[in-house]
Amino acid sequence: MLQPEQFAPPFCAPNQSSRPVCLADFKGLKNVILYFYPRDDTPGCTVEANQFSQLADEFAQHDTVVLGVSRDDSDSHQAFISKFDLRVDLLADTDGELCDKYGVWQEKEKNGVKKMGIVRSTFVIDKTGKLVHVEYGVDPEGHAQAMLEKVRALAS
Template identity: 55%
Template sequence: MPEEGTMAPDFTLENQDGQPIHLADYRGKVVVLYFYPKDNTPGCTKEACSFRDASSELTDAGAVVLGVSRDTASSHRRFADKFELPFPLLADTEEEVCNAYGVLQEKNMYGKKSIGIVRSTFVIDKDGKIVKVFPKVKVDGHVDEVLEVVRQLG
């Protein structure tokens, strides 16, 4: 997992509309890059809707939100439409970005081990440097913590 103070690994991924999104294109803006396990699951829906509900505050503070999971662009389109998500959801079906950010880890659910995305958020400053890492995110109150960091960067 990249550490605070290091440059954010650059990437290009498709959004929910099949358009390429390049992290480097967001230089000059604060980027909230959040990784989540799966579209349309309870925790991920709650997190996405929390970012949606705070989107105007985040935008006013100069930030853009990018969500990343291993789901397909078409899955992201349905998820974004269903919950009216106003930000790009990026399809990392090859797991390259998840690996670059170190968010794929072994999980143990009901005695079954699997590799999955550990809910994590990276706040990236206008110069492309990671200023805050939130590993193993708990959804409740998380967006408020992110917003506080973004406002400090103001």
């Protein structure tokens, strides 16, 4: 698992418009909130995406871009964004490479059944590319606000 003070693993992945988005695009310019979620248009994932979207302007005021990641494809992401009028980019990690780099593809248990899946996780990456906050096993309710507080602390 990744730890604060490490440099974030580099990545490039297509967004909802199939346009590649890379961590290097933001170096020296923006902080990045990279949040991983299990699936588009499911209850917890919708709560999290909507709350990040509601705070999009405040994140932008703190030079921060919010990127959501799941293993859904770009078309699924575009439908999810359209359905809820989301204001964050969603990255398609269809091969799971990004999930592996960030250690979020883990064994999960639900109703006594074990299977591999994305553990809801968030990484706050500063403008130098360093991890300043790492959280595995996130509760989606109120999480976006908590991450906004982390970003505000970077500015002070």
